[in-house]
Every structure is written in structure tokens, then in C-alpha cells.
Amino acid sequence: MAIRLEIDKLESMLKRDPFENYDEYGKRVLDIKPMPIGRAILSEKDFDSETGFCYIKIQWYGINCVEKISSNYFFCIISKENVNGHIDFSDRYDVYGSFIAVGDKVYINEQNVLIGINGYDCKVYCMNLSKNLLEDESQFGQRIRNMGEIPIGKIKLNKDKYDIKTNSIILEVMWNIIDEVTVPAVYGIFAVIDNSLIKKLYKDNIEYTLYGKLMSLNKKIKIDMGSMNIKINDSEIKIYAITINKNDFYDENSFKENLLKLNCTSAGTAKLNPVNYDCEKRILNFDVAWKKWTTSFVSNLCSFFIELSKEEARKLFMGGNEYNIYINFKVDESSITIGKIIMVNFYNDIEVKFRVKDEEVNMQEMIEAAIGDEKCEKLSLMRYINEKGKYGYMDSVERRIVIEPKFDYIGIFNDEVARVNVGDNWGFINQNGEMIIEPKFELVRDFHEGVAAFMIKKFGIKKWGYINKEGKIIIKPIYDEAGDFNNGIAKVRMKKIFGESKELIIDFRGETTSIDN
Numbered sequence: 001m002a003i004r005l006e007i008d009k010l011e012s013m014l015k016r017d018p019f020e021n022y023d024e025y026g027k028r029v030l031d032i033k034p035m036p037i038g039r040a041i042l043s044e045k046d047f048d049s050e051t052g053f054c055y056i057k058i059q060w061y062g063i064n065c066v067e068k069i070s071s072n073y074f075f076c077i078i079s080k081e082n083v084n085g086h087i088d089f090s091d092r093y094d095v096y097g098s099f100i101a102v103g104d105k106v107y108i109n110e111q112n113v114l115i116g117i118n119g120y121d122c123k124v125y126c127m128n129l130s131k132n133l134l135e136d137e138s139q140f141g142q143r144i145r146n147m148g149e150i151p152i153g154k155i156k157l158n159k160d161k162y163d164i165k166t167n168s169i170i171l172e173v174m175w176n177i178i179d180e181v182t183v184p185a186v187y188g189i190f191a192v193i194d195n196s197l198i199k200k201l202y203k204d205n206i207e208y209t210l211y212g213k214l215m216s217l218n219k220k221i222k223i224d225m226g227s228m229n230i231k232i233n234d235s236e237i238k239i240y241a242i243t244i245n246k247n248d249f250y251d252e253n254s255f256k257e258n259l260l261k262l263n264c265t266s267a268g269t270a271k272l273n274p275v276n277y278d279c280e281k282r283i284l285n286f287d288v289a290w291k292k293w294t295t296s297f298v299s300n301l302c303s304f305f306i307e308l309s310k311e312e313a314r315k316l317f318m319g320g321n322e323y324n325i326y327i328n329f330k331v332d333e334s335s336i337t338i339g340k341i342i343m344v345n346f347y348n349d350i351e352v353k354f355r356v357k358d359e360e361v362n363m364q365e366m367i368e369a370a371i372g373d374e375k376c377e378k379l380s381l382m383r384y385i386n387e388k389g390k391y392g393y394m395d396s397v398e399r400r401i402v403i404e405p406k407f408d409y410i411g412i413f414n415d416e417v418a419r420v421n422v423g424d425n426w427g428f429i430n431q432n433g434e435m436i437i438e439p440k441f442e443l444v445r446d447f448h449e450g451v452a453a454f455m456i457k458k459f460g461i462k463k464w465g466y467i468n469k470e471g472k473i474i475i476k477p478i479y480d481e482a483g484d485f486n487n488g489i490a491k492v493r494m495k496k497i498f499g500e501s502k503e504l505i506i507d508f509r510g511e512t513t514s515i516d517n
Contacts, residue, residue: 003036007061010035014065014099014106026101034096037061037108040074040115040124044089046151046176048209051231052078053151056115056124058095066099067107073127073178075150076115086118093117095124129180129221141216145250150214152177152223154207155189155230155239157198165344166264166326168192171239173210181214182222185386187242187293189228192264201232208232210239215250218400226254242293245385247394256331266324267294270304270343270352273321277313284313288325288352295389297327297338303355306343319346383410391420393433403433415447417469428452428469437471445484451508453482453490464492466510475510 013032016025038060046055056074078087098112113124127147131140153175161170170190175183193201201208213227226249228239240261241248249255268290276285285305290298308316316323323345330339341352384394384405392405403410409421410429417428417436427439428447442462443455447469455464456477465477466485480501481493488507495501504512 003061006036007063010063011065014063014101016101016104022101022103029099029101029106032099034098034112034114036094037063037066037097037113038095039092040095041092042087042089042117046075047078047087047089048151050209051211053209054078058124059092065106067105069108069110069113069126069128070130071110071126071128073129074113074124075127076117076122076124078117078122079120096121127178129178131219137216137219144214144216144221147214149211149227149229151209152181152183152212152228153210155210156205156207157202159202162198163264163266163324164195165324165346166192167194167198168261168264168266169198170242170265174207177223180221182220184222184225184241184243184245184248186225186245186248187291189239189241190261190265191230191237191239192261193237213250217247222248224248224250224254226250226258244293244297247384256336259329259331259336263326263328265326267291267298267327267341268325270323270325271321272317272323274313274317277310279310282309283307284316290325294327300356301354304341305353306350307353308350312348315347316345325352381413383412403429411446415450415469417447419444419446419452426454428471436469437467445482448484448486449488451485451490453484455482466490474508475506479504 014029020028038058040056040058043055043057046053048054054076056076058074060068094116096114096116097108099106100109101107110126113126114121115124116122125147127150129144131137135143153173155174156172157169158172161172163169168190169192170188173189177183208230211227211229211231213224214221215224216222225241225243228241229236230239231237240258242262242265244259244262246252246255249258268288270286270288272284272286278284283305285303288298288304323343326342326344327338328340328342330337341354343350343352381393381395381402384392384401386392386405388405389408390405391407391410392401393403393410394401407420407422411419413431417430419426420429420435420439422439424442425439426441426444427435428437428444430436441454442457445453450468451466451474453464454467454473454477455462457463458477462480463477464479464482465473466475466482468474478494479492480495483491485508489505492504492506492512493501494504506512
């Protein structure tokens with residue numbers, strides 16, 4: 001009965017007097033002190049005792065003249081000092097709110113909602129994850145960002161996943177996010193924690209709350225992989241993602257920082273065999289079992305070896321026959337490349353040397369494919385890789401997919417077409433993603449001046465020729481190497497009978513001019 005009387009009194013106060021203009025009415029409504037607007041239950045399973053974060057379920061009072069808050073999620077931060085060490089999660093707590101008026105309508109002021117817990121008022125935060133009718137994508141995205149950090153899961157520290165050589169640890173994650181939010185398709189998450197600190201943090205079966213911010217991309221709400229952290233003793237420990245996808249991060253600096261931290265995460269395992277040590281050349285050849293997240297960077301590398309003395313080799317084999325491999329990334333203003341590949345072992349870090357499988361494929365192109373391509377800036381396109389490792393194109397401004405990721409590899413657009421790889425064959429698409437030349441070639445180069453080089457194998461021997469945009473062969477595949485056309489000519493190479501080679505310059509008709517070597 002007392003609540004009903006309070007509601008009747010409030011409804012009377014919130015009614016506009018016919019002689020009251022809208023400015024006067026708005027000011028009077030704003031000056032009304034916070035009044036009871038509902039009752040709430042605290043969610044014990046979502047309460048984080050370390051930070052005080054707690055989700056709230058609110059039962060609103062039926063105040064007919066007030067518009068309800070259009071949000072399904074509410075939370076508060078409960079100060080340890082204010083609860084006197086006790087919270088009754090079975091109890092219902094009063095929720096108070098002030099009001100704002102717009103014309104004749106009255107709304108709850110979302111910035112001033114309070115919940116009374118043990119005699120103290122805590123601010124209630126509203127999480128409205130739906131786009132308002134009069135809100136554009138930019139405003140919606142900024143509002144989602146401004147909500148700040150929320151719990152996104154729990155993590156455990158598994159001591160068996162700690163790499164003492166680089167102080168990195170792969171974390172066991174139990175995602176706990178609300179329905180409207182998706183987790184980016186990453187290969188895992190990790191932290192870099194000093195050895196002395198992690199010894200203090202590690203306890204069997206202890207879970208830590210994982211926090212992160214949200215962002216809006218392509219009309220979807222997802223976790224910003226650059227914002228993750230855990231909070232321990234009033235300090236934060238940064239959490240990183242095993243990913244090379246720029247679109248998983250809200251800002252460029254977070255992406256670059258995350259990529260550099262990947263230097264500390266094992267990219268694969270070197271498998272050593274003493275019989276592969278060359279005493280004369282002082283090198284040790286070996287194979288590398290790469291981890292899945294490195295695919296876009298290393299799929300074209302082969303012939304891995306390290307240079308070391310016989311004594312160093314002996315010491316290495318005494319310590320084991322498998323060692324972790326790490327990629328050191330170089331990040332500058334326009335590109336991300338592999339700086340070095342390092343084998344980290346128990347006594348020394350050794351740089352790993354390598355070769356490229358096929359000279360016809362440029363390693364830099366492969367790396368650019370994983371992060372987008374500045375060469376496509378004039379088209380507002382960047383290459384995009386989905387969680388299945390398929391390539392497509394995304395609009396770099398609007399962040400929407402314009403060519404579906406369904407190819408095994410996709411090149412940059414040149415002469416308004418791009419080369420694509422499907423299975424073991426290559427073809428070409430136009431800017432609409434339509435296949436204009438079916439994938440039937442062993443290898444192709446980009447189009448230049450309406451012509452592209454293609455490669456086939458005859459009796460196991462590679463031969464190069466040229467096609468036009470209709471896919472018609474205009475120069476037969478008779479060359480051992482073939483360059484791009486520039487100003488109507490291209491450089492090619494043909495081998496002679498006894499293995500010597502001869503460089504030629506050809507025109508669009510395939511007519512040649514010899515160059516002295």
C-alpha cells in the first residue's frame with residue numbers, strides 16, 4: 001500500500017500543469033529528487049568480489065506516466081567498504097531514479113539511477129545494446145564503446161601452459177557474454193606475466209574475471225580484443241589475443257601492441273635431428289611444425305636452418321630435440337612484416353634462417369594479405385580473412401564485406417581485376433567478385449596493360465605465357481620465366497639446351513629482341 005501511495009504521489013508530481021510552459025515543466029521535473037522506481041535482485045553468479053561488479057535484475061514499478069528504460073542489462077559496482085562484508089543475494093533492493101521531460105513525455109534519467117545496498121547508494125549502469133531509431137551507426141558504435149568495461153568471461157592460469165623463456169602463458173577461457181555480443185574467432189588468448197608475479201597469482205582452480213570493452217562492426221556487437229584485462233589488487237594485467245585480424249581491434253595502436261606481444265607466443269616447434277647437422281658448413285637443417293595462427297605468414301617458407309658450431313649443436317641436442325619457434329614482427333606506419341624467426345632454447349636465442357618455396361610468389365604479398373593492403377586504398381578495399389582461412393575483400397571505410405571470403409588466396413586489384421586461388425589453380429575476378437577467368441592455371445601474375453602472365457607445367461617443367469582479360473592465350477607458354485608488361489614490353493627468360501639462360505624482351509605479339517648478358 002505504501003508503494004502505491006508513493007507512485008500516485010509521483011504521478012501527480014510528474015503531470016504537467018496546463019498553465020506551465022515546457023521549459024518550466026522540464027526544469028521542475030529535473031528538480032524532483034530521486035524517487036523509488038523499482039526493486040532489484042543482485043546476481044550472485046555474476047558478482048566479482050575483486051572489483052565489485054554485479055549484474056542486476058530490476059522489477060519496475062508501474063508508473064504509467066514514465067517511459068521505461070529500453071535495456072535488458074543493468075549492473076552496478078559495489079564498493080567493498082560499503083557492504084560491510086555482507087550481501088544478501090536473496091533480498092530485494094530499492095532502485096531510485098530521477099527524471100527528465102521532453103515535451104509532454106517523462107523519462108527515467110539513465111545517468112542517475114541508484115540502488116540502495118546496506119544503507120549506501122550505488123550507481124546503476126544501463127546497457128542498451130539495441131540501435132535507436134534516430135541513431136546512426138557511428139553514434140551507436142560510440143555509445144556502445146562508452147559503456148566501458150564489462151565482464152566477458154573467466155580465466156584460469158594453467159602452470160603447464162607457462163613459457164618461462166618468454167614469460168607468456170596461454171590462458172584457459174570460459175566466455176560468459178550476453179546474447180547480443182559475439183566473440184571474435186581468435187586462436188586463443190594469452191598474457192605476458194613476470195615469473196615472480198605469476199607464482200603469486202597461481203592457485204589451483206582459482207578463476208579470475210576477464211574484463212573487456214565492446215565495439216560495433218558491420219552492425220554486430222563484438223568484444224574489442226585490444227581491451228581485455230584482469231584486475232588483481234587494484235591493478236590491471238593486460239590480456240592479448242592470438243590473432244592477426246585487424247578488425248578484431250577498436251584502434252590501430254591496440255592492434256600493433258597485440259601483434260608485437262605475439263613475439264612472446266610460440267609460433268611452432270622445431271624438430272631437430274643430429275644427422276641433419278652439416279659439420280663442414282656448420283649449419284643444422286630441421287622441419288618446423290607451425291601453429292595454425294601463423295599460416296598466412298609462413299605457408300610459403302621452407303628449408304629452415306640455424307648456424308652454430310659443433311659444440312653448440314652438441315649442447316643443443318643434449319637439452320632436447322624439440323624447441324619452440326617465435327616470430328618477431330616488425331611494425332611500421334604502413335606494413336607489418338616478419339623481422340626475424342627465433343629459436344628460443346634453454347641457453348641461447350638463435351636466429352632461424354629460411355628460404356622461400358617459389359620465387360614466383362612474393363612473401364610480402366602473403367603478409368599483406370593477412371592485414372589488408374594499402375595498394376587498394378583508392379578502391380576503399382582491403383583483403384579480409386575469415387575464421388576458416390578464406391580470403392575476400394572488405395570495404396576499409398564502412399567495414400562491410402563486399403567480396404565474400406571464399407578463396408584460398410586473393411591478390412590485389414590491378415587493371416580492375418585480381419588473381420584468386422581456388423584449390424591448386426589460379427584465375428581472376430572483377431571488382432564485383434565475379435569470376436572472369438576460371439581458375440585453371442598453375443600460377444598467374446597480376447594484370448598489367450590488359451595482359452597477365454600465366455604458368456602451366458608440361459611434363460613437370462614450368463612454362464610461362466600470357467593471356468588477355470577474356471582468358472585467351474595471346475602468347476604461348478614457352479618461357480621459363482616471365483615478367484609484367486610495362487610500356488608495351490615485358491622481360492622473359494628462356495633456357496638453352498645445356499642449361500644456360502637467355503633474357504629476351506617481347507611485345508604483345510610475342511616478338512622478341514635479344515639482350516646481351
